[in-house]
Amino acid sequence: MTVQVLSKGEQTRGRIMDIAQDAVLHKGFASTSIEEIIAEAGITKSGFFYHFKDKNDLAKALLQRYTDEEWMVFDALFKQADELSDDPLHSFLIFLKLFADLMGDLPNGHPGCLIASYVYQDFLFSQDVRALTTEGHQIWRKRFRERLDKIAARYPARIEVSLDDMADMLSAVADGGIILSKSLHDPSLLPRQIMQYRAYVKLVFLGA
Amino acid sequence: MTVQVLSKGEQTRGRIMDIAQDAVLHKGFASTSIEEIIAEAGITKSGFFYHFKDKNDLAKALLQRYTDEEWMVFDALFKQADELSDDPLHSFLIFLKLFADLMGDLPNGHPGCLIASYVYQDFLFSQDVRALTTEGHQIWRKRFRERLDKIAARYPARIEVSLDDMADMLSAVADGGIILSKSLHDPSLLPRQIMQYRAYVKLVFLGA
DNA sequence: TGAGTACAGTACCTGCGGTACAGTTTTCCG
DNA sequence: CGGAAAACTGTACCGCAGGTACTGTACTCA
Numbered sequence: 001m002t003v004q005v006l007s008k009g010e011q012t013r014g015r016i017m018d019i020a021q022d023a024v025l026h027k028g029f030a031s032t033s034i035e036e037i038i039a040e041a042g043i044t045k046s047g048f049f050y051h052f053k054d055k056n057d058l059a060k061a062l063l064q065r066y067t068d069e070e071w072m073v074f075d076a077l078f079k080q081a082d083e084l085s086d087d088p089l090h091s092f093l094i095f096l097k098l099f100a101d102l103m104g105d106l107p108n109g110h111p112g113c114l115i116a117s118y119v120y121q122d123f124l125f126s127q128d129v130r131a132l133t134t135e136g137h138q139i140w141r142k143r144f145r146e147r148l149d150k151i152a153a154r155y156p157a158r159i160e161v162s163l164d165d166m167a168d169m170l171s172a173v174a175d176g177g178i179i180l181s182k183s184l185h186d187p188s189l190l191p192r193q194i195m196q197y198r199a200y201v202k203l204v205f206l207g208a
Numbered sequence: 209m210t211v212q213v214l215s216k217g218e219q220t221r222g223r224i225m226d227i228a229q230d231a232v233l234h235k236g237f238a239s240t241s242i243e244e245i246i247a248e249a250g251i252t253k254s255g256f257f258y259h260f261k262d263k264n265d266l267a268k269a270l271l272q273r274y275t276d277e278e279w280m281v282f283d284a285l286f287k288q289a290d291e292l293s294d295d296p297l298h299s300f301l302i303f304l305k306l307f308a309d310l311m312g313d314l315p316n317g318h319p320g321c322l323i324a325s326y327v328y329q330d331f332l333f334s335q336d337v338r339a340l341t342t343e344g345h346q347i348w349r350k351r352f353r354e355r356l357d358k359i360a361a362r363y364p365a366r367i368e369v370s371l372d373d374m375a376d377m378l379s380a381v382a383d384g385g386i387i388l389s390k391s392l393h394d395p396s397l398l399p400r401q402i403m404q405y406r407a408y409v410k411l412v413f414l415g416a
Numbered sequence: 417t418g419a420g421t422a423c424a425g426t427a428c429c430t431g432c433g434g435t436a437c438a439g440t441t442t443t444c445c446g
Numbered sequence: 447c448g449g450a451a452a453a454c455t456g457t458a459c460c461g462c463a464g465g466t467a468c469t470g471t472a473c474t475c476a
Contacts, residue, residue, distance in 0.1 A: 008473085009422055028329035030238030033463060045465090047423050055464070112328065119387050120325040121236035137391045158416035159407060168388055168397065169404050173377070176384030179324050180376055183345045189376060196377050199367060200404075203411040208366035216443070217453060241432060253434090255454055263433070 013051045016041050021062050025111040029059060029121055059118070060129050066114040067136045074143070077102070088150035089205055095147075096170075096198040100191035103174075109187030116175045141167045155205040166201070173197045221259045224249050229270050233319040237267060237329055267326070268337050274322040275344045282351070285310070296358035297413055303355075304378075304406040308399035311382075317395030324383045349375045363413040374409070381405045 006014070019040050023032040034055060038048050052058045081095035103110050115136050118125065144167035152163060177193035180186075214222070227248050231240040242263060246256050260266045289303035311318050323344050326333065352375035360371060385401035388394075 007421085012422080026330065028236075028238060030236060031329065034465090035463065044424050046425075049465080050421090050423060115391070116384075116387050117328040119391050120320065120328050121239065122234065122390070133391045134393065137388060159411065161404075161407065162400070165400050165404050169381070169401060172384030172388050172401050173380050174384065175387045176324075176380030176382065179327050179383045180345060180380050182330070183323070183327050183341045185342065192370070192373050193377060193380050196369075196373050196408075199369065200408040200411070203367065203408070203416075207416055208411075215452085220453080242434090243432070252455055254437095254456075257434080258452090258454060 009051070012041070012043065012047070016043075016048065016051060017058070017062055017065060020058060021066070021114070022111070024062065025114065025117065028117065029055075056126055056129065059125055060132065063114055063118060063129060063132050063136075067132070067139075070136075071139070073102075074099075078147075087154070088147065089155050089201075092147050092151060093198060093202065096194060096201070100194040100198070103177075103194060104188060104191035106187070109181055110178055110190055112182065113175055113178050116178065137168075137171060140171050144168075144170055151205055157204050158207050159204060161204060166204070169200075170194075170197055217259070220249070220251065220255070224251075224256065224259060225266070225270055225273060228266060229274070229322070230319070232270065233322065233325065236325065237263075264334055264337065267333050268340065271322055271326060271337060271340050271344075275340070275347075278344075279347070281310075282307075286355075295362070296355065297363050297409075300355050300359060301406060301410065304402060304409070308402040308406070311385075311402060312396055312399035314395070317389055318386055318398055320390065321383055321386050324386065345379060348379050352376075352378055359413055365412050366415050367412060369412060374412070377408075378402075378405055 016037060019037050020032065023037065034045070034048055038045060041047075052061065077095055077098045078091075081091045081098060084094050085091045115133050118129065118133050122130065141164060145163055148163045148166055173193050173196070174190070177190040180193070181190040224245060228240065228245050231245065242253065242256055246253060249256075260269065285303050285306045286299075289299045289306060292302050293299045323341050326337065326341050330338065349372060353371055356371045356374055381401050381404070382398070385398040388401070389397040
């Protein structure tokens with residue numbers, strides 16, 4: 001039912017990015033060669049460099065698209081949670097459960113977070129790519145923080161706590177959970193860690 | 209006062225690894241070239257390959273040394289904490305504070321976790337390197353879990369919680385905290401995240 | 417129908433990982 | 447002190463990957 005609105009060039013560009021993203025998340029950016037990408041895409045080197053001026057340009061495009069898609073996913077989850085409860089705390093708790101379920105439902109575990117993977121390969125990329133990872137995490141902080149502000153207004157926190165730190169903690173637990181999931185070959189570890197964070201939020205605002 | 213027990217070969221090998229580890233943590237393993245390592249070490253390519261049969265061999269040696277050193281650091285912190293309190297919970301809380309302080313005291317922020325950085329560059333390395341990262345995280349789980357078991361025996365948990373998940377959460381928060389610290393250029397973020405985890409532990413076993 | 421778009425083809429340069437192997441100095445041990 | 451092993455240096459070379467440069471061409475759409 002999806003209508004054809006993409007030009008042929010945009011289609012090819014998208015196919016290159018799909019192949020590249022899959023490879024990058026599985027073995028890292030540096031060890032993903034352009035040659036293997038074009039081989040799988042069925043194009044030539046010229047074709048690749050027609051769409052991306054260099055490898056760094058591809059990295060940037062991948063990250064940009066990835067963050068855009070992540071926000072859409074989160075928006076959808078937030079919206080779904082808001083429909084299930086008017087209360088800010090319970091809506092956030094529902095969101096966390098939905099988030100955990102989503103992370104657990106992926107067939108072979110979560111493929112990884114592109115942002116996190118880029119952070120560890122920092123100087124590969126130019127300053128503007130670094131800026132993108134920073135911006136990405138800042139936006140997460142801001143959006144989670146907004147939710148926590150509304151919660152704290154209605155449910156006074158049981159302990160002294162920085163809401164910025166609490167907001168960041170979800171990003172940290174998610175990124176760290178992905179690493180642990182991959183390292184220990186346990187796809188269920190990531191959703192369980194998100195549920196741990198959920199338990200923390202519950203304890204802070206509701207108590208035991 | 210340190211006595212000279214290292215042969216010249218061991219010294220050079222160590223110098224190569226020091227230079228390499230610094231570079232790897234700052235820009236990733238793949239984009240750290242052997243040529244830049246030997247340039248800084250003041251040796252030739254032949255010299256490098258005398259000590260390491262290939263780049264993967266270097267990666268393995270780095271990881272092995274890194275995990276060994278980490279355990280020594282943690283042992284020292286645990287010992288210090290145990291001397292300050294006999295109570296398992298308070299000792300663990302002290303340990304977490306010491307850990308957070310240590311992570312914050314590094315001049316330019318924590319350089320990063322080698323294990324985490326390797327996880328995102330998976331297929332670069334052979335199966336035995338993968339095994340090392342897995343083993344590393346498993347040992348952390350076991351050691352933290354032991355502490356939590358002793359705590360739970362004296363302080364019944366206020367909520368239903370998996371102690372394995374709680375043990376893993378410290379690794380996750382630390383790994384994720386490093387990523388966020390680097391991404392947001394805020395060295396104080398990592399220790400603050402560890403303190404968040406500490407607050408969680410406190411809430412679970414002591415309440416508000 | 418002609419001007420872009422979206423590539424293919426070819427050729428070539430560079431840097432890096434890695435090999436091979438011969439030669440040289442340094443260290444250590446009996 | 448001498449000799450063997452350890453710890454390298456020097457040189458030459460290979461293959462692969464990223465990247466450049468430029469020409470040619472099929473398709474597409476106004």
